Amino acid sequence: MSVAITTVWAGYLISFTTVAEFTIIGGGVIGLSIARALHKRGARRITIIERGTCGREASWAAAGMLAPNAETEAIDDFYRLCSASNALYPQFAAELLEETGIDIELRQTGTLELAFDPAGAEHLAGKYERQTASNIDVERLSGENVLRLEPAVSEDVILGLHYPKDGHVENRKLVTALIAYARKNGIEIIENSEVRIENGQFRIAGPDLSSRDPEVIILAAGAWSSFIKPALSVKPIRGQVLEFDGGKGVLSRVIYGAGAYLVPRADGRILVGATSEDVGFVKEVTESGVRDLADAAVRTVPAIADLKMNDAWSGFRPFAPDGLPVIGEMDGMFVATGHYRNGILLAPVTAELVADKIINGTDSECFRYFSPDRQLFAVGS
Ligand code: FAD
Ligand code: GLY
Numbered sequence: 001m002s003v004a005i006t007t008v009w010a011g012y013l014i015s016f017t018t019v020a021e022f023t024i025i026g027g028g029v030i031g032l033s034i035a036r037a038l039h040k041r042g043a044r045r046i047t048i049i050e051r052g053t054c055g056r057e058a059s060w061a062a063a064g065m066l067a068p069n070a071e072t073e074a075i076d077d078f079y080r081l082c083s084a085s086n087a088l089y090p091q092f093a094a095e096l097l098e099e100t101g102i103d104i105e106l107r108q109t110g111t112l113e114l115a116f117d118p119a120g121a122e123h124l125a126g127k128y129e130r131q132t133a134s135n136i137d138v139e140r141l142s143g144e145n146v147l148r149l150e151p152a153v154s155e156d157v158i159l160g161l162h163y164p165k166d167g168h169v170e171n172r173k174l175v176t177a178l179i180a181y182a183r184k185n186g187i188e189i190i191e192n193s194e195v196r197i198e199n200g201q202f203r204i205a206g207p208d209l210s211s212r213d214p215e216v217i218i219l220a221a222g223a224w225s226s227f228i229k230p231a232l233s234v235k236p237i238r239g240q241v242l243e244f245d246g247g248k249g250v251l252s253r254v255i256y257g258a259g260a261y262l263v264p265r266a267d268g269r270i271l272v273g274a275t276s277e278d279v280g281f282v283k284e285v286t287e288s289g290v291r292d293l294a295d296a297a298v299r300t301v302p303a304i305a306d307l308k309m310n311d312a313w314s315g316f317r318p319f320a321p322d323g324l325p326v327i328g329e330m331d332g333m334f335v336a337t338g339h340y341r342n343g344i345l346l347a348p349v350t351a352e353l354v355a356d357k358i359i360n361g362t363d364s365e366c367f368r369y370f371s372p373d374r375q376l377f378a379v380g381s
Contacts, residue, residue: 030336074134106169108166139161223316229330239277275292327353
């Protein structure tokens with residue numbers, strides 16, 4: 001009996017999965033990762049609708065750090081989500097290499113957070129105590145031992161915290177690989193087309209104007225998500241990043257330094273980030289942003305002063321009022337947004353959760369913790 005029910009249910013799932021039309025609003029790392037995860041579970045009619053060019057907003061501007069441990073002091077639901085995603089990365093990277101030939105340059109070489117003055121050292125010492133009390137994987141290093149690990153760091157360093165499980169990835173190669181996966185596997189990508197919901201009706205504005213009535217809608221529009229669903233109250237927090245060239249071999253791992261972080265790339269580029277500014281959708285690089293980041297980078301790693309500054313850009317982190325991701329069902333659509341400072345890190349786990357829920361009906365506590373309906377959004381929704 002139970003076998004018969006399972007067979008009927010499985011048959012329904014297979015036909016739903018292959019026949020249903022899935023429409024994803026937004027072609028950033030979150031929308032692209034969800035498209036891939038749906039496809040890997042058998043979905044065949046998947047469309048990504050992107051206002052501009054896929055992968056060119058926050059997911060392109062990011063630095064690609066995977067830092068669940070450096071960025072927490074307690075083991076809470078958010079930490080568990082971040083750690084779960086970090087643990088998915090080796091398989092995610094290996095599969096994307098196999099599927100697309102693109103190496104997303106995953107490096108799980110650890111991360112260092114450094115202090116250069118007594119106040120900074122006191123802060124790090126307190127953080128170390130709180131993190132070890134919470135069983136977070138962290139090591140305390142003297143200035144001398146920091147310099148053994150990273151000789152290019154300023155000799156003024158007096159204390160370091162080392163997070164051996166943190167790392168980084170080349171996020172631009174990641175979105176390039178996800179786009180390649182989509183193109184190879186018949187996932188339709190419609191670019192330069194903006195989705196609007198007008199009077200409850202799904203509309204697409206752009207050259208590819210077509211009327212659609214999608215069965216399953218997934219909202220992954222990053223910092224713009226509230227234009228579709230105002231109750232989400234997601235807003236942009238601008239981050240500026242600088243890129244230096246010619247730094248091959250200077251650093252082996254991500255460094256959180258004196259007012260900036262530094263992220264080495266395999267080809268010798270070093271990224272320096274980032275500002276955090278509540279200025280709306282103004283995509284600018286400012287004189288003070290560049291100056292403050294460059295000064296902080298040189299104080300942390302003096303050799304940066306002799307490198308060529310190649311590029312500078314800004315992007316918009318999608319920020320929900322409590323700073324946590326928003327993942328779950330809302331008004332007949334699925335929402336995956338609000339990933340704020342950690343969307344690159346959280347892409348694999350978000351995609352797995354959303355695809356498992358949509359295709360297999362698999363529930364997770366995460367849909368409660370990160371629900372769009374959480375108290376926060378009840379007001380004004
Ligand atoms: P996006 O990449 O912004 O994609 C959303 C897409 O939706 C866009 O392409 C947009 O054009 C499209 N869109 C919007 N509205 C519509 C519409 N109506 N119709 C169709 N398409 C629409 N995270 C980390 O994990 N590690 C880091 O080191 C890191 N560093 C960062 C540094 C900076 C400076 C910034 C800005 C962010 C950083 N982040 C980092 C955060 C990370 O980049 C984001 O959380 C993540 O990229 C969000 O992905 P997304 O797909 O939701 O958004
Ligand atoms: N996670 C790094 C940033 O958002 O700047």
